[in-house]
Amino acid sequence: MERAVVQITLFGLLLAFVTTLPNKDDWDIYSFHINSTVTSRYATTVITSRVVNRMDESKEIEFLVRIPKNAFISKFRMSIDGQMYDGVVNAKEQAQQQYTEAVSRGQSAGIVSSVGRTLEEFKTSVTLAAHNKVTFELTYEELLKRKLGKYELQIHARPMQPVKDFKIDVYIHEKAGINFMEVKGGLSTKALANAITKTQTDKQAWLYFYPTEDQQKICDSCGEDGMNGDLVIVYDVKRDTSLGDIEVSDGYFVHHFAPSSLPRIPKNAVFLIDQSGSMHGRKIEQTRTALIHILNDLAEDDYFGLITFDGNIFHWRRELVQATKGNVDSAKDFARNIQDRGSTNINKAVLEGARMLNAQPREGSASILILLTDGDPTSGVTDPKTIQSNVRKAIAKKFPLYCLGFGFDVNFEFLEKMSLQNSGVARRIYQDSDAALQLKGFYEEVATPLLTDVTMIYIGGTNLTQTNFSQYYNGSEIVVAGQITDNDIDSFVPQVVAISSKRRVTFADTNATMESTGTVSDSHIQRVWAYLTVKQLLDQELLLSGPEKEKVKTDALELSLKYSFVTPLTSMVVTKPLGENTEVLHKPKEGQAPQQNWQVPPPSLSHTSSNPVFGRMRSSGVGAVPGFGAGRRAGVGAVPGAAGESGAVGQYHLHFGPLGMTMLHKYTSAMFRYHYDDNYHLHSRRIISGHVDPFPSLMKYGAVAHKKPIRVPPHRFLIKTENQSLPLCFDINRDVRLKLLHHPSGELSMNGELDSLRYGGFKRIVIHFETNKSVDVKIDGITVKDGHDVKFYTGNDHITVGSVTVIKRDKEVDVTAGDTRIVILLHQQNRKHLLWPVVRQQPPDSNAEGILALKPVAYEEVQQTRSTKLRIKDQEIDVVSAGAADYSIPFPPILECWLMSAESALQRPLDDFSVAEL
Numbered sequence: 001m002e003r004a005v006v007q008i009t010l011f012g013l014l015l016a017f018v019t020t021l022p023n024k025d026d027w028d029i030y031s032f033h034i035n036s037t038v039t040s041r042y043a044t045t046v047i048t049s050r051v052v053n054r055m056d057e058s059k060e061i062e063f064l065v066r067i068p069k070n071a072f073i074s075k076f077r078m079s080i081d082g083q084m085y086d087g088v089v090n091a092k093e094q095a096q097q098q099y100t101e102a103v104s105r106g107q108s109a110g111i112v113s114s115v116g117r118t119l120e121e122f123k124t125s126v127t128l129a130a131h132n133k134v135t136f137e138l139t140y141e142e143l144l145k146r147k148l149g150k151y152e153l154q155i156h157a158r159p160m161q162p163v164k165d166f167k168i169d170v171y172i173h174e175k176a177g178i179n180f181m182e183v184k185g186g187l188s189t190k191a192l193a194n195a196i197t198k199t200q201t202d203k204q205a206w207l208y209f210y211p212t213e214d215q216q217k218i219c220d221s222c223g224e225d226g227m228n229g230d231l232v233i234v235y236d237v238k239r240d241t242s243l244g245d246i247e248v249s250d251g252y253f254v255h256h257f258a259p260s261s262l263p264r265i266p267k268n269a270v271f272l273i274d275q276s277g278s279m280h281g282r283k284i285e286q287t288r289t290a291l292i293h294i295l296n297d298l299a300e301d302d303y304f305g306l307i308t309f310d311g312n313i314f315h316w317r318r319e320l321v322q323a324t325k326g327n328v329d330s331a332k333d334f335a336r337n338i339q340d341r342g343s344t345n346i347n348k349a350v351l352e353g354a355r356m357l358n359a360q361p362r363e364g365s366a367s368i369l370i371l372l373t374d375g376d377p378t379s380g381v382t383d384p385k386t387i388q389s390n391v392r393k394a395i396a397k398k399f400p401l402y403c404l405g406f407g408f409d410v411n412f413e414f415l416e417k418m419s420l421q422n423s424g425v426a427r428r429i430y431q432d433s434d435a436a437l438q439l440k441g442f443y444e445e446v447a448t449p450l451l452t453d454v455t456m457i458y459i460g461g462t463n464l465t466q467t468n469f470s471q472y473y474n475g476s477e478i479v480v481a482g483q484i485t486d487n488d489i490d491s492f493v494p495q496v497v498a499i500s501s502k503r504r505v506t507f508a509d510t511n512a513t514m515e516s517t518g519t520v521s522d523s524h525i526q527r528v529w530a531y532l533t534v535k536q537l538l539d540q541e542l543l544l545s546g547p548e549k550e551k552v553k554t555d556a557l558e559l560s561l562k563y564s565f566v567t568p569l570t571s572m573v574v575t576k577p578l579g580e581n582t583e584v585l586h587k588p589k590e591g592q593a594p595q596q597n598w599q600v601p602p603p604s605l606s607h608t609s610s611n612p613v614f615g616r617m618r619s620s621g622v623g624a625v626p627g628f629g630a631g632r633r634a635g636v637g638a639v640p641g642a643a644g645e646s647g648a649v650g651q652y653h654l655h656f657g658p659l660g661m662t663m664l665h666k667y668t669s670a671m672f673r674y675h676y677d678d679n680y681h682l683h684s685r686r687i688i689s690g691h692v693d694p695f696p697s698l699m700k701y702g703a704v705a706h707k708k709p710i711r712v713p714p715h716r717f718l719i720k721t722e723n724q725s726l727p728l729c730f731d732i733n734r735d736v737r738l739k740l741l742h743h744p745s746g747e748l749s750m751n752g753e754l755d756s757l758r759y760g761g762f763k764r765i766v767i768h769f770e771t772n773k774s775v776d777v778k779i780d781g782i783t784v785k786d787g788h789d790v791k792f793y794t795g796n797d798h799i800t801v802g803s804v805t806v807i808k809r810d811k812e813v814d815v816t817a818g819d820t821r822i823v824i825l826l827h828q829q830n831r832k833h834l835l836w837p838v839v840r841q842q843p844p845d846s847n848a849e850g851i852l853a854l855k856p857v858a859y860e861e862v863q864q865t866r867s868t869k870l871r872i873k874d875q876e877i878d879v880v881s882a883g884a885a886d887y888s889i890p891f892p893p894i895l896e897c898w899l900m901s902a903e904s905a906l907q908r909p910l911d912d913f914s915v916a917e918l
Helices: 092-104 190-195 282-296 325-336 346-359 384-395 412-421 435-445 519-543 546-562 902-906
Strands: 002-008 027-039 042-053 059-068 072-080 083-091 113-115 119-128 133-143 154-157 165-173 178-184 196-200 204-209 229-239 245-249 252-257 267-274 303-309 313-315 366-373 401-406 426-429 449-459 468-473 478-484 493-500 503-507 570-574 583-586 620-623 653-656 661-664 672-676 682-687 704-706 715-719 728-732 737-742 748-754 762-769 773-778 781-786 789-793 798-801 804-808 812-817 820-829 832-841 860-863 868-872 875-885 894-900
Touching (some): 042 059, 059 133, 072 119, 072 570, 083 092, 092 570, 119 133, 133 519, 165 229, 178 204, 252 449, 267 346, 401 412, 401 435, 412 426, 412 519, 449 478, 478 519, 773 804, 781 798, 781 804, 868 894
Parallel strands (some): 027 165, 267 303, 366 401
Antiparallel strands (some): 002 229, 027 042, 042 133, 059 119, 072 133, 154 229, 165 204, 196 204, 245 252, 449 468, 653 661, 653 704, 781 789
């Protein structure tokens, strides 16, 4: 009897906020439960929070939970004074219509989802009457994916205050049997040992975690704010047959196939490593470290190749070689000397890797191709569709391609599609301190192939999920679900055929009986099938086009609606009591920025007196200023008419008595709650979404808010700093043409013309290079001048001018000239567009000048009683804490910064950075 280690991880995070600092006399989370039921690796988790308002006045309570990216929300409800308010899943277009209707009725609406490294957020809020109670309940579902011999479901508990009734319950039911169960994680400490209870039978296990209020303060990362840590459950599953674990119910089946007593298959691996200039610094260092570890893990009967690439490709060896100690040591020396430089020729690198694998086919081996890149193709063939077509022809379904995208500059959808077309997967590598471990961890998942050409056969089965798999790796699992024709279990025969090393093998169990699960699990097996089917249809949609794409999209939408899954094709409409917000929950795609930070406008005091939140300004409002607008999408605390109106961005005119200064709410995109009296005096503020308050000095100087919208400083710039947490920022309030980047050789220069929008951007950017050549970028297109030849481009194009490559995409223009790469981002706010240039790469010894060539600044903060000063180069400068959008990334966050005059920030007159002509 064999066993497979299973580790479960459940993410559940609840935060509750009100308008003032948390005070147990104001409000109380008196019950917080996480209940997770895991049946045959399918986890259904319910997070329930019960909150009471202990004040004599209404308070706004916010409920926020984080769930795994692979999960689908399937239910949400609020219960207030015996009345239920349920979220309803609709097609995205229908949900948007309900959203628009809510706005037209005087209600506000908000996008309430966001993306983190492994999590998505669900957030909603409700105004609770004095001494009243509210219950929030969220349900989400996820099929746990086996990696490295375990499933992960991690309980992350952080209620933000000790809770009297705090419970985490986990129930595990595995028909195959449970060998053992243990508990790990930061909450499994000696101090909390008696709060954990475990019970286990042959096929079932229970875990209870019930810490007291005092215990919730004493774990390693706990304190007066209560519990903050992880609980991890690890258990083993018995495996009796090589065919795996099959369950049937009510005409549906699910098959878990994970044989482990198989000999490993020697592999042929080619590693393609991006060494372009954008990999400079920490990324290239972490890549070297990970690659050396991976090379050490190669078995001696493996064969491997190593290619680095920028605009060209560089071989360690031109053909595959055996992983002998001498060859591995030589490859490690090569890896240690990888240097960043040049552009990015992905097409040439992948085709060469495929050639190496095709040139040396070894019977009884498994081949894999692994690509690591941090950017888009910028040299050679750069059109994504052409590259994908070339790669598909070169690989010809012979081996999988795995694409690792390093950071967020990479076109992840391009990599994802290219991987799926070639039986692989794409994975994002995050630019964190553990990036080398992420790279090594991914390799370990595919390091030990056990089977190739796996075909799952189900006689008497229909409507099957994916049944063909190029390879099966040790520690992973293949899961197939489907329907049984006419529910005839007697005629249902499962079988698996695959290649193990040099022989064909068949997995079958002629004595197996298809045991039907009980009534309780009837819908469970069906929902596993629906979950898998929707996931795979969404992958197919990415690969298809035309009528086939629409058919797959329609099928995925119908299933999502039938099973109430919040997917990229559906949204959940959260309806609330009369007079409150109607909110729309979207399922974001990988790589999307947190939406609530940039699509939720702030409250305005100038549009209507009928607004229930701001009518007399006694209640609290929730506001956020977008980095870019979604046009007509209003947000939590927004008022009717505010969204999408020209000039109505909902800013406050705030006077500071003692200093006589003006601070502008426009630049605040984090979520805050402000409390006013009848005369619009600001009494208190409260950060409600974990962001930084750009105006910490409001309370110090007694700000007064007026109803008058004002013209704001149109352009705000950020300057990075050395080792300080806050950057510097400054405003440019006049019409000026700016020197953005001038190389001393004169071979490349870039200038920009500021627009007249109050949102702070450029309307025109011109790049000059070589002799009489230029790229002129405007909102409506690109003009390329090559001597007397002038061409205008408006579509997505790949343009070559001499040695310069220009790639125009929907939201950016990518220009590569030698060792310099410039990306001009196209941002949108309230249906108006602006340009923003970013230098992604330039020679490390460059002495370039211009706004974009400014070096990081070092400063010392000098504390004063009435104001703050910074000391820069022995000069003390008055500053004010403010906020600025970081337009250098596609989804700009709002950063807190020290605001000062342009001359102080630049340490030179602004005129030194101006030009007479573009």
